Amino acid sequence: MKHNKKRILIAPLNWGLGHATRCIPIIKALLEHDFHPIIASDGVALSLLQKEFPTVSSIELPPYNVTYAKKGKNFKLKLIKDSPKLLKAVKDEKKTVKEIVETHSISGIISDNRLGVYSKKVPSVFITHQLNVLSGSTTWLSTKMHQKIIKKFDECWVPDIEGTPNLSGKLGHTENFDIPTKYIGPLSRFKKQYVNYVNKVLVLISGPEPQRTLLEEKLLEAFKDFTGKVVFVKGKMEKEQTIQVNRNITIYNFMTSELLEKTINESELIISRSGYTTVMDLAKLNKKAFFIPTPGQFEQEYLAERLTRQNLVPSCNQDDFSIKKIEDTKDFEGLKSFNFETDYKELFSLF
Known part of the structure; x- marks a missing residue:
């Protein structure tokens, strides 16, 4: 049978x-x-x-x-x-x-x-x-x-x-x-890989509109004169993957898990929202990060503030972000995974 x-x-x-x-x-x-x-x-x-x-x-x-x-x-x-x-x-x-x-x-x-x-x-x-x-x-x-x-x-x-x-x-x-x-x-969904860094910064943008677009515009503007290699993932699930290269910035509309796992592992610093799934992913991969919570979303604000208070990840409001702020990350421990x-x-x- x-x-x-x-x-x-x-x-x-x-x-x-x-x-x-x-x-x-x-x-x-x-x-x-x-x-x-x-x-x-x-x-x-x-x-x-x-x-x-x-x-x-x-x-x-x-x-x-x-x-x-x-x-x-x-x-x-x-x-x-x-x-x-x-x-x-x-x-x-x-x-x-x-x-x-x-x-x-x-x-x-x-x-x-x-x-x-x-x-x-x-x-x-x-x-x-x-x-x-x-x-x-x-x-x-x-x-x-x-x-x-x-x-x-x-x-x-x-x-x-x-x-x-x-x-x-x-x-x-x-x-x-x-x-x-x-x-x-x-x-x-990720596993840690011990690899050399290829990117200075990986920007992960996701979450509901219109806040997703507002953050995207702000960060693209902020990084346009940055000297290190930057990868941007917009978190827009479209039929086909698109890649644009703009001087030092490579922009993807989305990445599948495999490519995203590889790119996070290869990036020195992650800038993203402080959604709980992102926190879990970056902890699993032991990453240094900088969080910008979705404005008015109490849960993301709480998670960002808590991790900043624990000296793990610096964070700030969307309106207050500037490229200078990412220098703070060197004084923070980064996220760690649990066995x-x-x-x-x-x-x-x-x-």
């Missing part, structure tokens, strides 16, 4: 590229442990995973279509204004997932921050590094709302270490949370 592999739906949120990229090691582990993953997402997150796993089947989910405010201080207002749109998207998502579970005979679900991707019929896991959701004066409310959603799932997986030192700080660690929570260790092996066999025993 033919052995039928259990089908696991894995669904990252399409918000920047971080949720999709940190699902890459999980999809690989599912394949290694003889499961049949099915990818479900939308937009750039979906196209990134389709490029990484051309033979794995994928399904498009309804988009959330949340964008960032132009000004950081309006971030929260914009989210509140968008919330009816978001609630409708989650409702559509639940309906779609219900159909997928039935038509594709799904045995388990792994949702990375997609709020409506769960089912009462099969074990459902929620991946998040935010047991506390920072939103300034409304943190208690955003945290309560998020935890209420997580309780609809059977387990919560936190991509970090339970003890200290850890990467997520108070985001991923909380006293009072009564859903089965597993700390699965930092997730990264933590994720026990996927144990994690997947849920299914």
Whole structure:
């Protein structure tokens, strides 16, 4: 009799590229442990995973279509204004997932921050590094709302270490949370390579518009008279990869994992947003970095401030960045990886 592999739906949120990229090691582990993953997402997150796993089947989910405010201080207002749109998207998502579970005979679900991707019929896991959701004066409310959603799932997986030192700080660690929570260790699709530096600076830009473009324009301007070799990755998932060379700057629209891993390893300094997935990736590769958090995004601001306070990575606001600031990095230690092996066999025993 033919052995039928259990089908696991894995669904990252399409918000920047971080949720999709940190699902890459999980999809690989599912394949290694003889499961049949099915990818479900939308937009750039979906196209990134389709490029990484051309033979794995994928399904498009309804988009959330949340964008960032132009000004950081309006971030929260914009989210509140968008919330009816978001609630409708989650409702559509639940309906779609219900159909997928039935038509594709799904045995388990792994949702990375997609709020409506769960089912009462099969074990459902929620991946998040935010047991506390920072939103300034409304943190208690955003945290309560998020935890209420997580309780609809059977387990919560936190991509970090339970003890200290850890990467997520108070985001991923909380006293009072009564859903089965597993700390699965930092997730990264990359491996460290011991190579000589080719580039002085690698600029990684990602995240929702319009802030992605605003940062891109600012940094291209800042680096135009820089003497060292600079590589720019815009984080725009387009059909074809494009490469432009502008004196000392080489600009890519996007890179696949393999090329990005090689380029990060070959670069002396990384300048990027302080999204949690980026923090995990750069820790795995033991990199020196400089962080510019997305304006008004409390979580990235908290992570950047925390790492600067711990003397690991300097950071500043988008408006305050200048090329002189990167000289600060020599006084900082850079990020370090943890020796933590994720026990996927144990994690997947849920299914």
